[in-house]
Amino acid sequence: MAIYPDVSVNQPHRIALTAFLLGSVMGLFLGLIKFVHLKAFDFYMAALALFHFLEYYTTAKYNPSQTTEDSFLLSNGIEYLLCHSFAILECLLEYMFLPHWKADMSSLSHFIVVSLGYTFIIVGQIARTMAMRTAGQSFSHTVRTSRGEGHVLVKNGIYQWSRHPSYFGFFWWAVGTQMIMLNPLSLVIFATVLWKFFRQRIKFEENYLLRFFGRDYYDYKNSVPVLIPFIA
Numbered sequence: 001m002a003i004y005p006d007v008s009v010n011q012p013h014r015i016a017l018t019a020f021l022l023g024s025v026m027g028l029f030l031g032l033i034k035f036v037h038l039k040a041f042d043f044y045m046a047a048l049a050l051f052h053f054l055e056y057y058t059t060a061k062y063n064p065s066q067t068t069e070d071s072f073l074l075s076n077g078i079e080y081l082l083c084h085s086f087a088i089l090e091c092l093l094e095y096m097f098l099p100h101w102k103a104d105m106s107s108l109s110h111f112i113v114v115s116l117g118y119t120f121i122i123v124g125q126i127a128r129t130m131a132m133r134t135a136g137q138s139f140s141h142t143v144r145t146s147r148g149e150g151h152v153l154v155k156n157g158i159y160q161w162s163r164h165p166s167y168f169g170f171f172w173w174a175v176g177t178q179m180i181m182l183n184p185l186s187l188v189i190f191a192t193v194l195w196k197f198f199r200q201r202i203k204f205e206e207n208y209l210l211r212f213f214g215r216d217y218y219d220y221k222n223s224v225p226v227l228i229p230f231i232a
């Protein structure tokens with residue numbers, strides 16, 4: 001088993017450039033927070049850059065042999081790209097036409113939604129990163145259809161609380177990003193698209209987990225929830 005990521009699928013100049021660009025986006029938007037009115041948009045861009053950086057970093061640290069340039073998860077499908085593009089557009093257009101509504105934190109309802117949003121982002125990111133760390137070699141960005149070397153059933157750590165903690169984290173993180181920006185349309189779109197995606201993915205993934213681990217996975221599945229609403 002390789003200790004370091006395979007350099008042929010982790011070309012150093014590309015990894016360095018991608019990490020540099022993600023760090024620059026994060027630094028730029030965090031640096032601008034002091035000077036802009038719509039601070040939530042800056043936090044969103046910084047959270048997005050941090051999320052993609054951590055996808056690669058955590059894979060490289062805890063599952064090095066399976067790390068590739070795709071571990072940044074920047075090519076995460078057209079729907080993912082469309083959702084984030086729509087969210088940026090919605091945020092900026094609503095701000096253009098309703099600047100006071102968008103950045104108004106004096107109303108109690110805005111305050112509650114935004115505070116919950118930041119909580120979801122933090123909890124979601126921590127859950128996602130902890131899941132990748134705990135699962136280690138058992139984690140893979142694509143669902144395994146055959147049991148690979150080093151793939152063991154993980155039930156410890158954060159997997160005691162949710163049986164799909166990285167999906168739980170991703171879902172709540174994404175919902176939180178739309179809540180902090182007070183993006184009503186994108187909130188509905190993100191929640192619906194991700195809910196459908198994870199419901200189908202969990203069904204598919206669990207079919208294989210039951211084949212790999214049999215009764216052990218069956219018992220685990222029946223005792224630990226997912227913690228995404230209405231996904232049993």
Ligand SMILES: C[S@@+](CC[C@H](N)C(=O)[O-])C[C@H]1O[C@@H](n2cnc3c(N)ncnc32)[C@H](O)[C@@H]1O
Nearest residue numbers: 131138140141143144152153154164165166167
């Ligand atoms: C993207 S990871 C997601 C893991 C898990 N669904 C989660 O949300 O943390 C997908 C891979 O994890 C593996 N996997 C999922 N749950 C697992 C568990 N409890 N133990 C070991 N492998 C697991 C699946 O076989 C699949 O190849």
